[in-house]
Amino acid sequence: MPEAIAGSPTCPVPQFSYEQVVLGHGSGGRLTHNLIERLFLPAFANATLERLEDQAIVRLDGHAIDSGVGRIAFTTDAFVVRPLFFPGGDIGRLAVHGTVNDLAVGGAIPQFISAAFILEEGLAIDDLRRIVESMRIACRESGVQLVTGDTKVVERGKADQVFITTSGIGSVPAGRSLSIANARPGDRVIVSGTIGDHGIAIMSVREGLEFDTVLESDTASLVDLVRVMLDACAAIRCLRDPTRGGVAGTLNELAAASDVAVRLDETSLPIRPAVKAACELLGLDPLHVANEGKLVAVVPPEDAQRLLAVMRQHPQGREAAIIGTIEREPRKLVTMKSWIGGERVVAMLSGEMLPRIC
Amino acid sequence: MRYQDEYRNPQAARQFERAIRRITSRPWTIMEVCGGQTHTIVKYGIAELLPPEIELIHGPGCPVCVTPLELIDKALAIAARPEVIFCSFGDMLRVPGTRGDLFAVRAAGGDVRVVYSPLDCLKFARQYPDRTVVFFAVGFETTAPANAMAVWQARRDDLRNFAVLVSHVLVPPAMSAILDSPDNRVQAFLGAGHVCMVMGCEEYRRLADRYQVPIVVTGFEPLDLLEGIYLSIRMLEEGRVGVENQYARVVQAEGNPACQRLIAEVFETGDRNWRGIGNIAGSGYRLTEAYRAFDAERRFPIDLQTREAAACISGDILRGMKKPRQCPEFAKACTPETPLGAPMVSSEGACAAYYNFGRHRQASPATVQIEVGHHA
Structure with a gap:
C-alpha cells in the first residue's frame, strides 16, 4: 500500500497506484513524477540521475573530478x-x-x-x-x-x-554549472517567448479546432540562443526547456529542487491570442501546455534586464519576458498573481490534460 | 481578446472591490451555485479581494462531483464490455468509482474515448456499426440540449447502436434542497449563468419569492463574479429579494426556447441521487418513453454493490457546510492523483480548486509550513 494513504485504511479507492500504466503516467505531470520517484530512481540510484536535470x-x-x-x-x-x-x-x-x-x-x-x-x-x-x-x-x-x-x-x-x-x-565548457537547484530568492524568471504554442498546435489538429490564424508549433533549436545568453551573462543560474508538463511543470520542479517559491505575474505571461482562446475553449491552463522551442531562465536580478535585451535581439527570443521572481516563501510552491490581483497556486499537471465539461 | 480580456480588467476589478467594501455593513454568506464559478473564484483569487464580512460558499454545481457513485460504477462496467465504445467528456475519466476509474478501464483494454461534443458519438456509431457507442450524458441544464440533440438525431437516423448513460441534474431543486436544510447558512445565490441561458430566469423568480432570497444570475469571468457579488450584497443590504441578471449579455429572461423544446422532447424530470447529498425529488432528467430505447441502463442491466470512501466529506462540502481545508484528508490522503471523492477530481470541484489554486493559504501537503498572512 502506498505510504501516503497508509493512514486511512478505510479508503476503498486507492487510485494512487494504478495497477496498469495509464496515459497520465506519460503527461510529464505528477503521475510521471510518481513513476520516476518510486520505480526508476530506486532501481538505478546514482547521484547523476537523482539530480533530475x-x-x-x-x-x-x-579526468580528475575537479579538473573542469x-x-x-x-x-x-x-x-x-x-x-x-x-x-x-x-x-x-x-x-x-x-x-x-x-x-x-x-x-x-x-x-x-x-x-x-x-x-x-x-x-x-x-x-x-x-x-x-x-x-x-x-x-x-x-x-x-x-x-x-x-x-x-x-x-x-x-x-x-x-x-x-x-x-x-x-x-560542457569549464566552469559552467546550471541547475534547477540553483535558484535563489530575488532571482528573476524569464521565458524566451510565447508559451503553449506546440501543445495547442498539436491539439487543434487532433481535435479539428480551427482558428482565424494557423496555430504553429514552436519547435526550434535553442542551441544558438543559449550560446548567446551564456556569452552575455555567465551568472545565469538555470536554464530549462519546458516541454511536457509546460512552464508550470518546470517551475514546480525548480521550486522543489531549489527549496524556494516561484511567484509569477499573470499579466506578464506571453501567450498568443489564439493559444489563449484555444485554452479557454478546451478548459486548459496554458502553463500546463507543452512547448518545444522555448526556455525558462533563472537569473540574478541585476542581470535580468540586460539578459532580456540580449534575448530579444535573437530570433528565438524576440518575445522573451520576465514572468516572475524567486522568493523565499512559500517554499516549494509556485504561485501567481492573477489578472485582477488575486493570488493562486500554479500546480503541476496532475494526470493527463483533461478538457472540462462546461 | 473580445469577451475575455475586458472581463479581466484589473482597474475595473479595483472599482468593484472598492464598491463592495463601500456597501458592505455586516457579514453576508453567498453561495455560487456553479462549479465553473468556483473555478474562476479560486483561480483568480477573488475571495481575497472581498472584505472579511463576505463569505463565499461553493455550491453543488459541479456535474462531475454530484454524479452518483452507482452511475460511475455502471459506467465502468459498461465501458469494460468488449462490444462497447464508451464516450465521455474528459473530466469524468478520473472520477473514482468503487473500484478504479475510466482511465484504468482504458488501460485494461476498454475502448474509452474523450469527446468534445455528444454528436461525435453518432459519427462513431455510423463508423462502427457492429459496436455499441455509449455516451455518458452528464451535466446540468447547460449540457442537456446538446445531449438531447444526440439522442434525437440517433432516433431520427435509426442509429440503434447508440445509447446514453444519463446522469443529468437540475439546479433549482438543488437550491431548494439547500434552502430547506435546517442548517442552511446561504443568504443569497449567484445563479449559474449558462444554466439560465438555456432555461431562463422564471424558475429562479419563483425560488426567490418562495424563500425570500436574492438571486443574481452571474457569468464566469472574474469581473462577472465581482459584479454578481456586488449586486447580491446590494440586495442583501437593501433588504430586497428577487432575481437580478448580471449576465445579460448571454442570458435572456425566457432562456432559449428551441433548447427547451428539444429537452422537453427527449427528457422528463425524475428523482435523482446526488453524490454526497442524497436523493432530491425531481432533480434530474431521464429519457422520455419515446427515447427509452437509447437508455444504456436498460440495454446493459447491471447489478452493482457500491461503496463510498468513508473518509470523504463531500456531502458537507457540496452543501457548503464545510470548506475543503476543514477535511482532515484534504491534501493529505486526498489529492487530485488520489481522489477520495469527486470534488477533488474535476477542476470545477471545490476540493480540486482549493488544492490546485488555493493551497498557499494554509500548510500544504508534505511538511511545508506557510506563514499566515504572507500574501496579505
Whole structure:
C-alpha cells in the first residue's frame, strides 16, 4: 500500500497506484513524477540521475573530478507525436530539437546525436523520407551530426506509424554549472517567448479546432540562443526547456529542487491570442501546455534586464519576458498573481490534460 | 481578446472591490451555485479581494462531483464490455468509482474515448456499426440540449447502436434542497449563468419569492463574479429579494426556447441521487418513453454493490457546510492523483480548486509550513 494513504485504511479507492500504466503516467505531470520517484530512481540510484536535470553531466574516466575538463552532457528522449506532420514541424524536427535543446539548457555544446526508429509495417516510405529530410535540416541548424542509429519494424498495429528515440552528447565548457537547484530568492524568471504554442498546435489538429490564424508549433533549436545568453551573462543560474508538463511543470520542479517559491505575474505571461482562446475553449491552463522551442531562465536580478535585451535581439527570443521572481516563501510552491490581483497556486499537471465539461 | 480580456480588467476589478467594501455593513454568506464559478473564484483569487464580512460558499454545481457513485460504477462496467465504445467528456475519466476509474478501464483494454461534443458519438456509431457507442450524458441544464440533440438525431437516423448513460441534474431543486436544510447558512445565490441561458430566469423568480432570497444570475469571468457579488450584497443590504441578471449579455429572461423544446422532447424530470447529498425529488432528467430505447441502463442491466470512501466529506462540502481545508484528508490522503471523492477530481470541484489554486493559504501537503498572512 502506498505510504501516503497508509493512514486511512478505510479508503476503498486507492487510485494512487494504478495497477496498469495509464496515459497520465506519460503527461510529464505528477503521475510521471510518481513513476520516476518510486520505480526508476530506486532501481538505478546514482547521484547523476537523482539530480533530475534535463540532461546528465558526466565525466569519462581519466579526468580528475575537479579538473573542469572532459565533462560531457548526455541525454535521451523518445518521440511518439501524432499526427506525424503538424503545422510548424514534424516528428523528425521535434526528435532532433528535443534532444539538442536538453543538452543546450545544461550549458553544453551539442555535438553528436543518435536516432533509433521504430517503424510500423505499412508506413509510406515517402513519409519516412520527409521525416529524415527534416531531421537532416534540424541537425544542420543545431550544429550536430547524427553519428549512429538503429531501425526496427513492428507489425501493423503494434506501433503508431513511427516512434523515434534520439540520444545526444555535448561538451560542457569549464566552469559552467546550471541547475534547477540553483535558484535563489530575488532571482528573476524569464521565458524566451510565447508559451503553449506546440501543445495547442498539436491539439487543434487532433481535435479539428480551427482558428482565424494557423496555430504553429514552436519547435526550434535553442542551441544558438543559449550560446548567446551564456556569452552575455555567465551568472545565469538555470536554464530549462519546458516541454511536457509546460512552464508550470518546470517551475514546480525548480521550486522543489531549489527549496524556494516561484511567484509569477499573470499579466506578464506571453501567450498568443489564439493559444489563449484555444485554452479557454478546451478548459486548459496554458502553463500546463507543452512547448518545444522555448526556455525558462533563472537569473540574478541585476542581470535580468540586460539578459532580456540580449534575448530579444535573437530570433528565438524576440518575445522573451520576465514572468516572475524567486522568493523565499512559500517554499516549494509556485504561485501567481492573477489578472485582477488575486493570488493562486500554479500546480503541476496532475494526470493527463483533461478538457472540462462546461 | 473580445469577451475575455475586458472581463479581466484589473482597474475595473479595483472599482468593484472598492464598491463592495463601500456597501458592505455586516457579514453576508453567498453561495455560487456553479462549479465553473468556483473555478474562476479560486483561480483568480477573488475571495481575497472581498472584505472579511463576505463569505463565499461553493455550491453543488459541479456535474462531475454530484454524479452518483452507482452511475460511475455502471459506467465502468459498461465501458469494460468488449462490444462497447464508451464516450465521455474528459473530466469524468478520473472520477473514482468503487473500484478504479475510466482511465484504468482504458488501460485494461476498454475502448474509452474523450469527446468534445455528444454528436461525435453518432459519427462513431455510423463508423462502427457492429459496436455499441455509449455516451455518458452528464451535466446540468447547460449540457442537456446538446445531449438531447444526440439522442434525437440517433432516433431520427435509426442509429440503434447508440445509447446514453444519463446522469443529468437540475439546479433549482438543488437550491431548494439547500434552502430547506435546517442548517442552511446561504443568504443569497449567484445563479449559474449558462444554466439560465438555456432555461431562463422564471424558475429562479419563483425560488426567490418562495424563500425570500436574492438571486443574481452571474457569468464566469472574474469581473462577472465581482459584479454578481456586488449586486447580491446590494440586495442583501437593501433588504430586497428577487432575481437580478448580471449576465445579460448571454442570458435572456425566457432562456432559449428551441433548447427547451428539444429537452422537453427527449427528457422528463425524475428523482435523482446526488453524490454526497442524497436523493432530491425531481432533480434530474431521464429519457422520455419515446427515447427509452437509447437508455444504456436498460440495454446493459447491471447489478452493482457500491461503496463510498468513508473518509470523504463531500456531502458537507457540496452543501457548503464545510470548506475543503476543514477535511482532515484534504491534501493529505486526498489529492487530485488520489481522489477520495469527486470534488477533488474535476477542476470545477471545490476540493480540486482549493488544492490546485488555493493551497498557499494554509500548510500544504508534505511538511511545508506557510506563514499566515504572507500574501496579505
